[in-house]
Amino acid sequence: MNKQIILLPGDGVGTEIMESAKLVLNAVASEFGHSFALHQHAIGGDAIDQYGTPLPNETIKACQQADAILLGAVGGPKWDSLPANLRPEKGLLGIRKSLGLFANLRPVKGFTSLLHASPLKESVIKGSDILIIRELTGGLYFGKPSERRENGNAVVDTLYYQRSEMERIIDKAFQSAQIRRKHLTSVDKANVLESSRMWREIVNEKSKDYPDVTVEHLLVDAAAMKLVTQPNQFDVMVTENLFGDILSDEASVLTGSLGMLPSASIRSDGVGLYEPVHGSAPDIAGLGIANPLGMILSVAMMLRHTFHLEEEATEIEQAVHETLRQGYYTPDLHIKGGKQVSTKEMTAIVVENMTTKS
Ligand code: NAI
Numbered sequence: 001m002n003k004q005i006i007l008l009p010g011d012g013v014g015t016e017i018m019e020s021a022k023l024v025l026n027a028v029a030s031e032f033g034h035s036f037a038l039h040q041h042a043i044g045g046d047a048i049d050q051y052g053t054p055l056p057n058e059t060i061k062a063c064q065q066a067d068a069i070l071l072g073a074v075g076g077p078k079w080d081s082l083p084a085n086l087r088p089e090k091g092l093l094g095i096r097k098s099l100g101l102f103a104n105l106r107p108v109k110g111f112t113s114l115l116h117a118s119p120l121k122e123s124v125i126k127g128s129d130i131l132i133i134r135e136l137t138g139g140l141y142f143g144k145p146s147e148r149r150e151n152g153n154a155v156v157d158t159l160y161y162q163r164s165e166m167e168r169i170i171d172k173a174f175q176s177a178q179i180r181r182k183h184l185t186s187v188d189k190a191n192v193l194e195s196s197r198m199w200r201e202i203v204n205e206k207s208k209d210y211p212d213v214t215v216e217h218l219l220v221d222a223a224a225m226k227l228v229t230q231p232n233q234f235d236v237m238v239t240e241n242l243f244g245d246i247l248s249d250e251a252s253v254l255t256g257s258l259g260m261l262p263s264a265s266i267r268s269d270g271v272g273l274y275e276p277v278h279g280s281a282p283d284i285a286g287l288g289i290a291n292p293l294g295m296i297l298s299v300a301m302m303l304r305h306t307f308h309l310e311e312e313a314t315e316i317e318q319a320v321h322e323t324l325r326q327g328y329y330t331p332d333l334h335i336k337g338g339k340q341v342s343t344k345e346m347t348a349i350v351v352e353n354m355t356t357k358s
C-alpha cells in the first residue's frame with residue numbers, strides 16, 4: 001500500500017508528539033510492508049511565523065491531494081494577542097471546512113491501568129468503551145443569521161440543518177455501530193426542538209437499513225447524566241454539533257488525562273484528519289514530557305478509518321495497552337508502582353511492544 005500522508009505538527013507539544021507518530025508509522029510500514037509518503041507542512045502559529053497566515057494556500061493544496069492528514073496541535077500565548085481571524089485556531093477550523101470533514105469521531109475508553117486516574121469511581125468507568133460521533137459542519141455553529149439585534153438588546157443564533165447533512169452523519173453512525181457492538185444511542189432534544197424531531201425521524205427511517213443495530217433515543221440532558229453514571233451502557237453515540245461538543249468533552253473525564261484521547265474528522269470517501277483531542281499544552285511544551293498516546297492512538301484511527309488496515313490499527317492499540325499495563329506513564333498520569341518516562345521513552349516502548357508480540 002502506497003499512501004500520501006500530510007503531517008501538520010503545528011505548535012507547542014504538537015511538534016514533539018508528531019515525532020512519536022512518525023516513529024510508529026515507520027514501524028508499521030516496515031513490519032507490514034507498506035509505504036507511507038510523509039509530507040510535512042505548516043499550520044497554526046508555526047505558519048503565522050513563516051508565512052504570516054495560520055493556513056497557507058500551499059498547506060490547503062497539499063491536504064486536498066492527501067489520503068490522510070495527521071495534526072499535532074495549534075496555538076499558544078505567543079499568538080494570543082492577534083485578531084481573531086489571524087489566530088492559529090483559524091487554521092484548524094479552515095482546514096476542516098475546506099476539506100468538508102463532517103464527521104467527528106472520538107473514541108473514549110476506560111483503560112484498565114488508568115481507572116484510578118479518573119475523578120469518577122473505578123466501578124463506574126470499568127468496561128466503558130464509547131465511540132462518540134459528532135456532526136461537525138452544521139447546526140448552531142454555522143447557521144445564519146447569528147447576530148446582535150435591537151441595539152444590542154437582543155440576539156439570534158440559528159440552528160439550521162439540511163436533511164442530507166443529518167442523513168450522512170446518521171449513516172456513518174449506523175455503519176460504525178455495525179463493526180462494533182451494534183448498539184446506537186441517538187442523542188437529541190426532541191421534546192423541545194424541531195431540528196431534533198427531524199433528526200429522530202431520520203434515525204428511525206435509517207434503522208430499517210441496519211436491522212442488526214439496536215437503536216436507543218436519549219434526550220441530551222439524560223445522556224449527560226448517564227455518561228457519568230453508567231458510561232459502560234454506551235457503544236456508539238451520535239449527535240448534532242453543539243450537543244456533541246459538550247458530551248465529548250464530558251466523556252473525556254473517563255480516561256484520566258486529556259493526553260490519552262485521539263480523534264478523527266472524516267468525510268464519506270474516507271479522507272480524514274486525525275489529531276489528539278488536546279491543545280498545544282504551552283505549560284509543558286519543550287520539556288519532552290508530553291503524553292504521546294493520544295497522538296499514537298490517532299495514528300491507529302487513521303490506519304483503521306482511512307486505510308482500512310484493521311490489523312495494523314489493533315496492533316498499535318494493543319501496544320498502548322501493554323505499555324500502560326507495564327506501568328510506564330508520562331507526568332500527566334500516574335500509575336502506582338510504575339515508572340515515569342519521557343515522550344521519547346514512552347514512544348520507544350510502544351514501538352517495541354508493537355513488534356515483540358506476546
Ligand atoms: P491544552 O489541551 O493544550 O492543555 C490543557 C492541560 O492539559 C494543560 O495542563 C496541558 O499541559 C495538559 N495536556 C494537554 N495535552 C497533554 C499531553 N499530550 N500530555 C500531557 N499533558 C497534556 O489546552 P489549553 O491549555 O486550554 O490550550 C492551550 C493552547 O492550545 C491554546 O492556544 C488553545 O487555543 C490551543 N488548543 C488547540 C487545540 C487543537 O489544536 N486541536 C485544542 C485545544 C486547545
Ligand code: MG
Pocket residue numbers: 245246249
Ligand atoms: Mg470542545
